[in-house]
Amino acid sequence: MNRAPAPALFQHAIAALSEVLRLTHPADAMLSRYFREHKQLGHRDRGFVAEAVFAVLRHKRSLEALVMPQVNSRRLLLAHLACHQDLDTEALGSLLRGGEAELVEHLRQRRDAIARGEDCLDPAGPLSHSAPAIALDLPDWLYQRLLAQYGAEEVQALVGALNRSAPLDLRVNSQKAEREAVAAQLAKDGIASQPTPYSPLGLRLKGKPALSRHPLFLEGAFEVQDEGSQLLGLLLNPKRGEMVADFCAGAGGKTLLLGALMRSTGRLYAFDVSEKRLANLKPRLARSGLSNVHPVRIDSENDTKIKRLAGKLDRVLVDAPCSGLGTLRRNPDLKWRQNEQAIAELTAKQTAILNAAARLVKVGGRLVYATCSLLQEENGAVADAFLAAHPEFVAVPVAGLLADQGITLPGLEAMPENRLALLPHHHDSDAFFAAVFERRPG
Structure with missing residues (x-):
């Protein structure tokens, strides 16, 4: 007891x-x-x-x-x-x-x-x-939406997983270390870990040890990042020398992953409306050793700093502001702080941000729209509306993009429109949605 x-x-x-x-x-x-x-x-x-x-x-x-x-x-x-x-x-x-x-x-x-x-x-x-x-x-409104979307049996399993504490995942900084070497050093220090099931860069720790003063953390050898979040960056999969934007960078977890995938070459813009969030990125950026990241505060998705880059970028990630309901394992207060009116306001904002980000993508370039939400209104509905309004973009099947990197996700073939739909009871990650688009000539 x-x-x-x-x-x-x-x-x-x-x-x-x-x-x-x-x-x-x-x-x-x-x-x-x-x-x-x-x-x-x-x-x-x-x-x-x-x-x-x-x-x-x-x-x-x-x-x-x-x-x-x-x-x-x-x-x-x-x-x-x-x-x-x-x-x-x-x-x-x-x-x-x-x-x-x-x-x-x-x-x-x-x-x-x-x-x-x-x-x-x-x-x-x-x-x-x-x-x-x-x-x-759950609040009544959220239960009814999840029930309509997933069905009673699936909701039971989904919420059961959301009501458990999340594991602690790390992303190894490939610019500074190898996953096996980091795991070995952590083990020497009494911190047990194992490779994450899907991300080739991830380690899942046993327990939740304090890491903020660990030498490997201070050296920038790893960052704390949920495996699902890592997979979003791998979907964008930027290459050496490209021009790339993390359109809603926040504190920069995915930005740092993208910069490492680019081998610190090319140019990576980290856009965000919050000066405070971008300030929080600076010490992480310093630890990472990356030199290709350019944090830029913007007033809105229509800032002139963005408009100057129209049609010039190879890849753009839009990790859109959302309800965050896919992160209830870590942020259980969100289900009590969100409401139906907020969801409606968010979907309008997500649509506007995705439309603005799309203007940056060059012909042949890739655009990834992602959320950490469970709700169809914020996920597939936004992606469908975008495709309907932008015939110059086509959907790219997610399975092939992941398979090219040796990543196989269970149940991917059953996901709607072959988009990414990570769920905690199936993948033991936070819930994430992603849709991938490519700009075609025309």
């Missing part, structure tokens, strides 16, 4: 959870701020607090149903420890206040009914219509 935390650590978890549950900012940013304000917490203590907070976020809806009608951070955390960590009243004794022993026993008795999708309060009560969504810890 798991052990209960010390009472002081339990109080820290409650306080941090209360901050995060405001849902005003991303959970990881809120936790980082909390830890900065409580420097007395060591690595292990921070690990407990973070894991507890993220576990409650993953299972927030079913935990709320369990503790209703009195929902607060303390009761939610107790419900998590009792029902997910299987701690009974004896194990939790030092944490419990008056009446909470009875609450814990009550929670443990009701958890199985929740998991079966039964109404948590009353089979004829106000929550009965939402029982499946409660059991899967």
Whole structure:
């Protein structure tokens, strides 16, 4: 059986959870701020607090149903420890206040009914219509969209995978190191790893060791990057000496991969509207040893800096701003922070960005549209609309592009229009979508 935390650590978890549950900012940013304000917490203590907070976020809806009608951070955390960590009243004794022993026993008795999708309060009560969504810890709107898109059985498996913590993947910087050598050095340092199933550059670690001070990290030999994200860069597959753009570069994880694939030759633009995100790229770029990356802040997708490059680029990656719902393993708060109106606004933005990026691509050049979303509205619908509006572009089957690099993905032939659709229960990566286009003469 798991052990209960010390009472002081339990109080820290409650306080941090209360901050995060405001849902005003991303959970990881809120936790980082909390830890900065409580420097007395060591690595292990921070690990407990973070894991507890993220576990409650993953299972927030079913935990709320369990503790209703009195929902607060303390009761939610107790419900998590009792029902997910299987701690009974004896194990939790030092944490419990008056009446909470009875609450814990009550929670443990009701958890199985929740998991079966039964109404948590009353089979004829106000929550009965939402029982499946409660059991899967989804808001009603998202459950209904996923159900319509994937079907009940697939949704069950998909959400089960999304509600588990993601593994820690690394991408080896091929400019500085070989994957086997990095794995061997990590093993010497007590960090076990194995090659990722699909990416030839990836390592998947056992556990989640601290890496920010590891010599290999400081030397730029690897970056933390989910295997699915690595595959998006490999789909673009830029060559030596080409002109390439990462149109929505963010903090630059894919930019660094593209630069390494180009062997630090040619010219690679990292465009983004956020000065802060591009600033975060600078230390990573310095570690990487790349000299072909040119970060450029833009005002919008229609910035004159972009227009000057019309028809000149060999390859363009559009990792578009999206709902992020494919990253729920890492960012479970997103399912509570997103809503239907936000999705509609995002699809309009994605369409505008893809149209603007397409203007940069030369004849014969490649354009990749990608998201980390699960939703058809942000994925296939945007790709289909783009093709309908741009007869000068044709779709390129994904399977052949990956096969040329020795990558075989299970289920690729069943993906719509042979596009890339990575899903955690099939590929053990975050969920990603990608469509590939080529500009033809005309």
